[in-house]
Structures are given as structure tokens and as C-alpha cells.
Amino acid sequence: MFQKRRSFLKSLGLAGLGLTLTPSALQAAPKQPAHGQDFSPITLSGRVQSGGKGVAGVAVTDGYNVVLTDASGKYELQSNATADFVYLSTPRGYEFSNQNGITRFYKRIAASRGRFKADFELQKLTQDDTKHNFVVWADPQIISKEDAEELKTKSAPDLKQLVASYPSGTLFHGIGCGDLVWDKFELFEDYQQAIGISGIPFFQVIGNHDMNLEARTDEGSTEKFKELFGPTYYSFNRGEVHYVVLDDVFFIGTAKKYIGYLTERQLAWLEQDLATVKPGSTVVVSLxxxxxxxxxxxxxxxxxxxxGVVSNRKELYRLLAPFKAHIMSGHTHFNEKVFEGDNIIEHVHGTVCGAWWTGPICYDGTPSGYGVYEVEGSELKWYYKPTGLPKEHQLRVYPVGALEERPQHLAANIWNWDPSWKVEWLEDGKPMGEMERITALDPLSVELHLGASKPSKHKWVEPHLTDHLFLAQPSATAKAISVQATDRFGQVFKVTSNLSELSLQ
Structure with missing residues (x-):
């Protein structure tokens, strides 16, 4: 009983202040203050069941504290009037409840007399989910009906086709990794339609362009997102993997101004959420x-x-230290892998919209597209899927002279590269060793984006430096070259071409 009361006081921010509130004092507190925020106590309770039977050990939360269901699937949670939702972390072995692909794992709290009852019904999967796949859609970022049509007629069908290319019954889910729209809330409907077309359930992440820019604080900036998609931070499980979604966009009260930051409320919740996960497990965090x-x-x-980054990321890293962690992010419109110690890999994704729907590529030459992850047990394999192109398309080779600062070299952009890859080249069939990696501007991005007059749709788009460009210098007599890239999983991607036939496209 004491522990429950302390958890409740902590949720009010009163624990540790030397205050003792008796039950009678709590009952005497006004339910709706004339001024200020309502902190009235609320008891949340209910049952998580499947096929009429309670499901034990399911994590249920109000966004402050986390409790587990008992042997009969029941839970009780002391909350307060600032909580928006009661929601669960879907356990492994169950379907993701959704409406036309938009996942629904929450109930909005509507308390009466200080209580709210919320029951959840789970549908058991008909197959083992130890093996499953997921995709990450970073920055669909639609600002017009024209952009929305591109999303619905190109991106969504591409994903649907990819899913269909796997054996029938392969489990897939998606993560919309923020900037689902570009400040135009009326286009959320188009985004949801695109998810429906894709044919798989999607979890959503809030981005800086999904916020209410007229709010006076960060708390108010998320209202529209919550109305459509529920909580801005939560977790779920599939197979042996624990998935977490976080809101790291902190709105500072001035239109379009924000910082990358995780609030104390989220970090305190995350600490409790991860306490339900066995150390050494694989955890996938999306922000x-x-x-x-x-x-x-x-x-x-x-x-x-x-x-551009999360200011207090060290605390996130500390909480993830006991696990094998993958961080999924977007926002940048370029593709990059970042390593933090031995157990954390961050996948910074190229975007669904590329450079804001101005053409086929992102700032760094990465094609418009999305990340694909294949999970078996606790292990992940991944590749980047360019929209409208085969999944084997993992590099682009440019002709000699395409890079102005190295005019005697040919260049290759290998967008999903990380230090475990090996990049080699052959001249007229003869192995020539590994290519030189440099930091430079992608030649196609220079062609499409550099300068005040292009691209015509958004003239402020410019190329960004990338460190996944590779160079080789062919001999004067060379006729054909091959670039061969072997990823960390042993998959080989090869482009062979006559030197005279290479072009920027």
C-alpha cells in the first residue's frame, strides 16, 4: 500500500518533499481547481484478456507509472487528472490492434468520481512471432495534395509490393518515424490512407512538423497528434524484441523552434518500462x-x-546500456549509421520524401525510401529499400570526373554503409583492392540541388556532405569497371559498367 501511495506522490511531483498526505486530505482536495492544473487523484483499473481468459504480466501504464497485470489479467494503477491515456505494451504472441493500419493500444481517460475502468482485448497470433520484419518510414512530410498523391501512389504501393515479395504470412509492422506531415494537419488523413494502402499495422512517432505550432508550451504542442494516434511515448513487443517509441521533439513556444530533448517524465517512465525487460534483450527505440x-x-x-540531436542523450544511452539496442531516427534527410559503444547502433534514415518530394534522392544522394529490418530471435539484419527500385539497388556509381575536386577518379555512393562493410573495385575484371572513402558532396545531389535556382519546387534545398562516398582511379586504358560492396551480413552488391556508359543518373 505504501509503495502504491509513493508511486502516486511521485507522479504528482511530491515524493521526496517531506510532505505527508493522509487519505482524508486527498479526499478533501478539490476535484477541479478554479485556477491552475487539475491534479485530482484517479484510480485506473481493468482487465487484459484474450478469448475470455486474463493475460498475466502485461505492462499497463498511464505515462507516469507502469504496473503488470496479475494472474487473472487484472490491473490497478493510481494516477491523476494530468494523465491523458491508459495504455498497454502489447505482449509478444499477439496481434497489433489497429484500424486500417493505425495501431490502437490505448484508451483516453474519462474519469468519473475519481475512477476510470479500461479493459483491453488481445487477439492471439496464429503463428510464432520470433521471426518477423519491420520497416521504418522516416519523414513522409507531405505539405500538399500533390505530395500526398506521391505518398499514396508510389511509396505505399512500393511497401505493399515489398511485403508481398516475402513468403505468405510473414509478419510485418511499420514505424512512421515522425514528420508524418509538414505542418498541414488536414493532410494527416492522407497519411492514414497511405498506411491503409501499405497493408501493415503502423506505429507513429511525433516529429517537429506534427506539432501544434500555436501552443504556448511543449505539452500543448502534441494535442492533434494525440487526438489521432494516442500517446507520444509507449512500448510494445514482438517476438524476443522490445520496441519503444519516444517523443524527443521539445517545442520551446515559438513557431518552428524546438530542441532535441527527452523530458524527465519520459525518462522516468522509460526506466520503469525497461525494468520489465530482461537484461541482454534486444531493444529497438524509435524517435x-x-x-x-x-x-x-x-x-x-x-x-x-x-x-539536430538529443541534448540529454547520455541518459538514454545509460538506460539502454544493459541491452542490445538499436535506435531508429529520421529528421535529417540523409542516411547514416552511428555507434555508441559496443551495444548501441543508431540508424539515421534517409527519407520517404527524399529532399521534400523534389526528386528521387535525399540531400546526400540516398534514394527516397525506407529502412527494412528482418528479425530472427534477438538478431536484426537490415537494408535500405529505394522507392521504385529493386532492393538490390544499394549503390550508385558515377563516371570519372563527376567529383570536381577529384577529376581523375570515379565515385560510388553506398548509402547504407557502415564500418563493417567492404568496398572493392575491379578494372576490366582485375581486382584492384579497396576503394578510398572520403567526405564530399554527392554528384547527383550537386546536379539536382546546388544553387539558388534549384530545385524549382523548394529552392532552399542544398546538398549535404556525406562520408559514404568511395573513390577509385582507373588507368588510361581501362574499359570497364566493377564496384563491389559487401555488407556486414555478407550480402554482395555489385555494379559493372563500361566507363563510357557511366552517367550521373
Missing amino acids: HIPAYTNQHARNKEKEPSLG
């Missing part, structure tokens, strides 16, 4: 703003921008 990128280093800047 919009990357925890970290090396963009500032490429640009020779002293430190990253406040809106």
Missing part, C-alpha cells in the same frame, strides 16, 4: 530527432545544433 549524428563534424562545426 524523430537523432540521438546523435556526425553532421557537425563533416561540416567542421564545433558541436551539433540543438535541434
Whole structure:
């Protein structure tokens, strides 16, 4: 009983202040103050069941504290009037409840006399979910009906086709990794239609362009997102993997101004959520703003921008230290892998919209597309899927002279590269060794984006430096070259071409 009361006091921010509130004092507190925020106590209760039987050990939360259902599937949670939802972390072995692909794992709290009852019905999967796949859609970012049509007629069908290319019954889910729209809330309907077309259930992450920019604080900026998609931070399970979604976009009360930051409320919740996960397990965390990128280093800047990375990421890293962790992010419109110690990999994704629907690529030459992850047990394999192109398309080779600063070299952009890859080249069939990796501008991005007059749709788009470009210098007599990239999983991707036939496209 004491523990429950302390959890409740902690949710009010009163624990540790030397205050003791008796039950009578709590009952005497006004339910709806004339001014200020309502902190009235609320008891949340209910049952999680499947086929009429209670499901034990399911994590249920109000966004402050986490409790587990008992042997009969029942739970009780002391909350307060600032909580918006009661929701669960879907356990492994169960379907993701959804409406036309938009997952629904929550109930909005509507308390009466200080209580709210919420029951949840789970549908058991008909197959083992130890093996499953998921995709990450970063930044669909539609600002017009024209963009929305691209999303619905190209991106969504591409994903549907990809899913169909796997054996029948393969389990898939998606993660919309923020900036689902571009400040135009009326286009959320188009985004949801695209999810419906894709044919798989999607979980959503809030991005900086999904916020209410007229709010006076960060708390108010999430209202529209919550209305459509529920909580901004939550977790779920599939197979042996625990998935977490976080809101790391902190709105500072001025239109379009934000920082990458995780609030204390989220971190305290995350600490409890991860306490339900066995150390050593695989945890996948999705957020919009990357925890970290090396963009500032490429640009020779002293430190990253406040809106470009998560300022208090060290605490996130600390909480993830006991696990094998993958962080999924977007926001940047370029593709990058970031490693934090031996157990954390961050996947900064190229975007569904590319460079804001201006053409086929992102800032760094990565094709418009999305990440695909194949899970078996606790292990993940991954690749980047370019929209409208085969999944084997993992590099682009440019002709000699395409890179102005290295005019005697040919270049290759290998967008999903990380240090475990091996990149080699052959001249007229003869192995020539590994290629030289450099930091430079992608030649196609220069062609499409560099300069004040292009691209015509959004003239402010410019190329960004990337460190996944590779160079080789053919001999004067060379006729054909091959670039061969072997990823960390042993998959080989090869492009062979006559030198005279290479072009920017």
C-alpha cells in the first residue's frame, strides 16, 4: 500500500518533499481547481484478456507509472487528472490492434468520481512471432495534395509490393518515424490512407512538423497528434524484441523552434518500462530527432545544433546500456549509421520524401525510401529499400570526373554503409583492392540541388556532405569497371559498367 501511495506522490511531483498526505486530505482536495492544473487523484483499473481468459504480466501504464497485470489479467494503477491515456505494451504472441493500419493500444481517460475502468482485448497470433520484419518510414512530410498523391501512389504501393515479395504470412509492422506531415494537419488523413494502402499495422512517432505550432508550451504542442494516434511515448513487443517509441521533439513556444530533448517524465517512465525487460534483450527505440549524428563534424562545426540531436542523450544511452539496442531516427534527410559503444547502433534514415518530394534522392544522394529490418530471435539484419527500385539497388556509381575536386577518379555512393562493410573495385575484371572513402558532396545531389535556382519546387534545398562516398582511379586504358560492396551480413552488391556508359543518373 505504501509503495502504491509513493508511486502516486511521485507522479504528482511530491515524493521526496517531506510532505505527508493522509487519505482524508486527498479526499478533501478539490476535484477541479478554479485556477491552475487539475491534479485530482484517479484510480485506473481493468482487465487484459484474450478469448475470455486474463493475460498475466502485461505492462499497463498511464505515462507516469507502469504496473503488470496479475494472474487473472487484472490491473490497478493510481494516477491523476494530468494523465491523458491508459495504455498497454502489447505482449509478444499477439496481434497489433489497429484500424486500417493505425495501431490502437490505448484508451483516453474519462474519469468519473475519481475512477476510470479500461479493459483491453488481445487477439492471439496464429503463428510464432520470433521471426518477423519491420520497416521504418522516416519523414513522409507531405505539405500538399500533390505530395500526398506521391505518398499514396508510389511509396505505399512500393511497401505493399515489398511485403508481398516475402513468403505468405510473414509478419510485418511499420514505424512512421515522425514528420508524418509538414505542418498541414488536414493532410494527416492522407497519411492514414497511405498506411491503409501499405497493408501493415503502423506505429507513429511525433516529429517537429506534427506539432501544434500555436501552443504556448511543449505539452500543448502534441494535442492533434494525440487526438489521432494516442500517446507520444509507449512500448510494445514482438517476438524476443522490445520496441519503444519516444517523443524527443521539445517545442520551446515559438513557431518552428524546438530542441532535441527527452523530458524527465519520459525518462522516468522509460526506466520503469525497461525494468520489465530482461537484461541482454534486444531493444529497438524509435524517435524523430537523432540521438546523435556526425553532421557537425563533416561540416567542421564545433558541436551539433540543438535541434539536430538529443541534448540529454547520455541518459538514454545509460538506460539502454544493459541491452542490445538499436535506435531508429529520421529528421535529417540523409542516411547514416552511428555507434555508441559496443551495444548501441543508431540508424539515421534517409527519407520517404527524399529532399521534400523534389526528386528521387535525399540531400546526400540516398534514394527516397525506407529502412527494412528482418528479425530472427534477438538478431536484426537490415537494408535500405529505394522507392521504385529493386532492393538490390544499394549503390550508385558515377563516371570519372563527376567529383570536381577529384577529376581523375570515379565515385560510388553506398548509402547504407557502415564500418563493417567492404568496398572493392575491379578494372576490366582485375581486382584492384579497396576503394578510398572520403567526405564530399554527392554528384547527383550537386546536379539536382546546388544553387539558388534549384530545385524549382523548394529552392532552399542544398546538398549535404556525406562520408559514404568511395573513390577509385582507373588507368588510361581501362574499359570497364566493377564496384563491389559487401555488407556486414555478407550480402554482395555489385555494379559493372563500361566507363563510357557511366552517367550521373
